Amino acid sequence: MNKQQTEIGVVGGSISGLATAMFLKSHRCHVSIFERSNGELSERGAGIALDPEVVDPMGGVAGHPITGRVVIGGDGRELWQTPIHKYMTAWSLVYRQLRSQVSPAEIHAGTTVTKVDSDADKAFIYFSDGSVKSFDYVIGADGLGSTVRHFVCPEFEPSYCGYVAIRGMVREQDLPPASGSLKKWADSPGFVNCFVNNSHVTAYWIPSSQPSTSERVLNWMWYRNCPEAELEHFLTDRQGKGHRWSLPPGQMSDERRSSLLAEMSQQLPEPFAATAQATETLFEQAIYKGVPDRLTRDRVALVGDAGHIAVPHIGAGVSLGIQDAMALAVAFKNQNGTAENFMKAWGEKRHAKTKADLDVAARIGSSLQFGKHDYLNWTPKDFDNWWKEMVAGHHLYFED
Numbered sequence: 221m222n223k224q225q226t227e228i229g230v231v232g233g234s235i236s237g238l239a240t241a242m243f244l245k246s247h248r249c250h251v252s253i254f255e256r257s258n259g260e261l262s263e264r265g266a267g268i269a270l271d272p273e274v275v276d277p278m279g280g281v282a283g284h285p286i287t288g289r290v291v292i293g294g295d296g297r298e299l300w301q302t303p304i305h306k307y308m309t310a311w312s313l314v315y316r317q318l319r320s321q322v323s324p325a326e327i328h329a330g331t332t333v334t335k336v337d338s339d340a341d342k343a344f345i346y347f348s349d350g351s352v353k354s355f356d357y358v359i360g361a362d363g364l365g366s367t368v369r370h371f372v373c374p375e376f377e378p379s380y381c382g383y384v385a386i387r388g389m390v391r392e393q394d395l396p397p398a399s400g401s402l403k404k405w406a407d408s409p410g411f412v413n414c415f416v417n418n419s420h421v422t423a424y425w426i427p428s429s430q431p432s433t434s435e436r437v438l439n440w441m442w443y444r445n446c447p448e449a450e451l452e453h454f455l456t457d458r459q460g461k462g463h464r465w466s467l468p469p470g471q472m473s474d475e476r477r478s479s480l481l482a483e484m485s486q487q488l489p490e491p492f493a494a495t496a497q498a499t500e501t502l503f504e505q506a507i508y509k510g511v512p513d514r515l516t517r518d519r520v521a522l523v524g525d526a527g528h529i530a531v532p533h534i535g536a537g538v539s540l541g542i543q544d545a546m547a548l549a550v551a552f553k554n555q556n557g558t559a560e561n562f563m564k565a566w567g568e569k570r571h572a573k574t575k576a577d578l579d580v581a582a583r584i585g586s587s588l589q590f591g592k593h594d595y596l597n598w599t600p601k602d603f604d605n606w607w608k609e610m611v612a613g614h615h616l617y618f619e620d
Contacts, residue, residue: 226357233327235311268308270538281309289410309426343357361523368526372515388440398494417595423440470501481493515570
């Protein structure tokens with residue numbers, strides 16, 4: 221092995237971990253990824269919105285740009301349109317693209333990390349089989365329940381936002397006639413919101429995750445308030461097993477599905493409710509927020525959801541994880557001073573960026589879910605003023 225190579229251990233083999241490996245490999249780094257799950261993760265996740273600027277650096281990914289958003293009221297009327305710039309794709313397509321850039325020999329699947337540690341010269345990963353490996357640096361890309369985060373910032377705990385996302389995907393050919401207006405809005409301007417009192421829906425087209433077909437899939441999310449005391453019930457699957465962060469596809473009980481679809485039919489315009497009724501499989505995601513006080517400690521760093529809990533309302537979670545990895549690779553390329561200094565400088569810059577973005581996302585989510593707005597009587601100017609209040613002068617990637 222090249223003695224000049226920097227040895228990097230990455231905990232977590234999802235999108236942020238794969239992106240970290242891909243970008244660091246170009247700077248004389250030898251990367252080993254340790255992923256708890258066996259096999260590939262390509263069927264996890266659903267539709268995502270990317271910052272268009274991350275698409276080319278990761279080698280491209282199937283999807284399409286959109287240039288506008290429309291807000292629909294509870295009575296089915298168009299209330300507001302505004303320009304935006306996003307790239308719509310599927311989580312699985314991004315995952316597959318990044319995985320294709322990493323050698324299978326660099327991914328150690330079915331490996332459980334129990335803790336990490338660091339001193340001035342090395343970082344260490346401890347495994348459930350009792351073994352320990354040392355590296356020049358360790359990167360935590362192990363998601364919401366990060367083990368690595370406990371070393372970097374042990375006092376941090378994600379904060380529940382008070383609501384969940386009910387999610388689904390429907391192939392275009394399976395959409396009923398009653399979904400016609402929603403299909404039209406998703407065609408143009410492309411990004412669809414429906415705002416009702418203390419709830420909202422997002423919908424947009426994504427490519428099929430199956431490479432052999434060019435059909436489109438309508439991806440949608442309904443945000444429903446859920447007191448924390450009821451969250452355990454919401455995240456209990458059909459076998460009675462509780463889940464910490466989300467309920468995977470196919471695990472929702474028939475009773476829960478029927479109850480949620482009935483709620484949607486009562487609260488939402490017909491095109492949205494009909495689309496949900498046509499959805500074969502629903503899944504749920506509890507919405508959390510939070511950014512640790514720091515992203516680095518000694519020779520250990522956090523990227524992606526391990527380093528910032530991405531409230532979804534600006535479509536930035538995956539993009540921020542990829543940008544973490546890109547910026548970290550630049551820091552390694554240009555490193556000067558001690559390991560602690562250049563890692564700390566990277567962490568402080570990324571912390572400021574991600575916290576500012578996600579503060580905006582949390583404000584938007586809180587306003588939409590708990591703001592009690594009278595949208596049906598708002599003018600476009602009222603929406604403009606509301607949006608200015610939400611962003612508070614912060615520039616988001618999808619705005620002009």
